[in-house]
Amino acid sequence: MTYCVAMRLDAGLLFASDSRTNAGVDHIATFRKMNVFEAPGERLIVLLSAGNLATTQSVISLLRQRLEHEGEHLLNRRSMYDVAELVGRTVKEIVARDANSQSLGQGVDFGGNFIVGGQIRGEEPRLFHVYAQGNFIEACEDTPYFQIGESKYGKPIIDRVINTGTSLKEAAKCTLISFDSTIRSNLSVGLPIDMLLYRAHSFAPAAPHRVTADDPYFNKLRRGWGEGLKRVFAKLPDEDWFA
């Protein structure tokens, strides 16, 4: 499985992904699920992926390979909407190729999901969720974030904390806590975490920060959060009808 989160805040964009993939518990590996495409000064595009690794890798490879060719590619499409449409179209292309190459799909799920976000000069930062079917939705004021993969364990803290006014620092903190909850409860999501913060309208070169198991800040956060929760829990009142 996988866990990826992205947020479109007034302050900018946040992207985070874990790096564990598994096909059964005896076939676990580490793969980067965050891919950055950029033309500094003009555009930044980030893709997060979940689902069938063969499909998502092929989509990324083709998108990257086609940057060199004529025709539409990620660095010449005019809007983030057009970028999301291109990613969706590429997903459909790969699934059609791989799922039909055998007489039977053999019960394999070839689907792959993408979160696609970024900014192109002339537009605000935008964020999309591209489904395995190639269609897509865009984040808005009311729902400023998307998750893909193993999303449920880490959703409550995001629902409590995040709105479009949240600062990038606060959002990063919340995201790391959301990952901590997910990693504790689900073996198929694992460190390291790749995280990228993009300040709106900066068009600066962006590099993901990698949070490993011995990252001192992440460990301070996990410990502080765990102890804080226990403290809050211990202070909550008891009730009479409890036996």
Added chain:
Amino acid sequence: MTYCVAMRLDAGLLFASDSRTNAGVDHIATFRKMNVFEAPGERLIVLLSAGNLATTQSVISLLRQRLEHEGEHLLNRRSMYDVAELVGRTVKEIVARDANSQSLGQGVDFGGNFIVGGQIRGEEPRLFHVYAQGNFIEACEDTPYFQIGESKYGKPIIDRVINTGTSLKEAAKCTLISFDSTIRSNLSVGLPIDMLLYRAHSFAPAAPHRVTADDPYFNKLRRGWGEGLKRVFAKLPDEDWFA
């Protein structure tokens, strides 16, 4: 969907269930998912159910109806293990009857899951998870709780707080917080919550307590927890590499 939790602690047993059922978002109803079978002084058995409502209701109805008849039933089986086996056998009976009554299952999932717990004089309190296939597992020292239904949102807090030494009061508090997180993040789980606490070896008559939307204690807890989380979150340190 549904959310049910049960715990087997040194102090006794805890059972909790929400009461929302839905077949699509336009067909939402309230059904009790907790059923108690008891012979005060001798045994207490509690069943929580999730899955196809027709299946789980039929299982409960048959188990109840058969209490009047000769043959094996919930109040004369010798151990909780035998009780779990009887529930599993009844699940298989209903699924076989309903799923095969049409030429096609029509894509319907007839499966139903049960949590079965209680105490029979001569045994310790025991807790089982009966799968839709009728087989079952028992809670142990290392894993003292089971969840069925929409379990992921509310799992992190249980993983952080619960072990077999937890008191019933603390466990009840933790369970209500786990329900709060689930209800906030998932529309298919809803109030009221039925909760039953059983002190080990008491064999006392047990009645579920119903927690409604205007329950003052539950509201105090939700507010205290939400505010406490925000306080802990606000106090956690920021880090330099955050943009």
